[in-house]
Amino acid sequence: MLINQFLLLGAALFALGVYGVLTRRNAVMVLLSVELMLAAVNINFVAFDRLIGDELAGGQIFALFIIAVAAAEVGIGLAIILLIFRNRRSANVDELDLLKL
Amino acid sequence: MVVGDLDLASGIWHLASRHGGARVTAETVVFVIFAVVSVAGGLVMIGARNPVYSAMGLLMTMFSMAVFYVLNDAHFVAAVQVIIYAGAVMTLFLFVIMLIGVDRDEDRTEQIPFQRPLALVLGAGFLALVLIAARAAWVTGYGLFSGGEVNGTIENVADELFGTWLIPFQATVLLLTIAAVGTIALAQFAPRARGSAEGSGVSE
Numbered sequence: 001m002l003i004n005q006f007l008l009l010g011a012a013l014f015a016l017g018v019y020g021v022l023t024r025r026n027a028v029m030v031l032l033s034v035e036l037m038l039a040a041v042n043i044n045f046v047a048f049d050r051l052i053g054d055e056l057a058g059g060q061i062f063a064l065f066i067i068a069v070a071a072a073e074v075g076i077g078l079a080i081i082l083l084i085f086r087n088r089r090s091a092n093v094d095e096l097d098l099l100k101l
Numbered sequence: 102m103v104v105g106d107l108d109l110a111s112g113i114w115h116l117a118s119r120h121g122g123a124r125v126t127a128e129t130v131v132f133v134i135f136a137v138v139s140v141a142g143g144l145v146m147i148g149a150r151n152p153v154y155s156a157m158g159l160l161m162t163m164f165s166m167a168v169f170y171v172l173n174d175a176h177f178v179a180a181v182q183v184i185i186y187a188g189a190v191m192t193l194f195l196f197v198i199m200l201i202g203v204d205r206d207e208d209r210t211e212q213i214p215f216q217r218p219l220a221l222v223l224g225a226g227f228l229a230l231v232l233i234a235a236r237a238a239w240v241t242g243y244g245l246f247s248g249g250e251v252n253g254t255i256e257n258v259a260d261e262l263f264g265t266w267l268i269p270f271q272a273t274v275l276l277l278t279i280a281a282v283g284t285i286a287l288a289q290f291a292p293r294a295r296g297s298a299e300g301s302g303v304s305e
Contacts, residue, residue, distance in 0.1 A: 004235055005129075006169065009136050011231050013162065015224065016143035022220070028152060028197055032159050035190070036143055039166050042178075050173040050252065057261040060175045060253050061269075064262070067178075067185055068273045072280035074190050078197045079287040085201050094212075 006047035013040035027081045027091040031074065038070045128172060139165035152198045156191060163187045175253035 013036060020033030042063045049059025085091045138161060145158030163186045170179035251257075262270055 005132055005136070006173070008231065008235055009139070009169070012140055013143055015227065016140070016147055019224075020147040023147070026152060028194065028201060029155060032146060032155055032194060035186075036146060036159060036162060039163060039182075039186070042182075043166065043169055046170050046173045046175045046178060049175065053252065056265050057252060057258055058266075060178050060258055061262055061266050063170075063175070063178045064181060064258075065269065065273055067181055068277060071185055071190055072277050074193060075280050075284045076287075078193055079284045082197060082200065083287055091201055 003047050003051050006043050010040045010043040010047075013037075013043070025092050025094055027084070027093050027096075028078070030093060031077050031081070035070060035074065038066055042066055131168065132172060135165040135168045138162075139169075152201075153195070156194050156198060159194075160187055160191050163191070170253075173253075174251050176251060177253050177255050177258045179253075 017033045017035075017037035017040060020036065021030055024030055024033060045059040045063045045066070047059075049057065049063075054060075081091055084096065088095065142158045142161030142165065146155045146162065149155045149158060163182060167179040167182045167187070170176075170182060
């Protein structure tokens, strides 16, 4: 068992997430892609945790922290998306150009 | 994308046969199966036109990630992954997708003309760099399942979480509280603020 396979898989999933963030227009889809990127990073944390046999279980704890932060981010993000949809009848990120001069 | 997937899988097989001799372990077989499943889930997620299918693709990826955590002895993280991510978070996503409506199609055209070829070139470059870097240093890490002590049991994780990592843990608690309060505030006060900003012409 090697660690490279997990790192390569994490890189592939992270790249898929970046592609989703950059190409999808629906704000919910953008958030889903961000979730995929966070989960891909989690694979690296857990794999390195086992590689170095961490006494402090640092990789696993940080994976737990990332999961908690992702849950908070999803709660806030989806609430914002719902408000935007309620106000503008659209969740298209290209139409959100209020800051554009 | 599909080509990259095949490359990854064949690279893993090559790796297993080179370092493990003829024995392809059960771990490797499990990994390859679920790597294909997770990458397929990711492809479904970014490719599907219907947002519900996208959410289902991500759900597939999340479940196979729990398998990867178990392969790395992180049993508790795997359980949390299934319960929090695949359970709570994806349900929230599905709720919002249903609320927003799934019937409208997304516009997939690009507005910057040279963006797509440039993205393809950069993506291929990234893949090449990752593969070169991986070939330069195949880290031969841990051995097979030792069958002995597992590092990721609830007891071990809790010992460290409530001992060494207590301050970060409490910061996370604070963050989650702020997020919950913020979500409630967004749901509660926004219509009133909008009503005062736009006048009383809009009725909820």
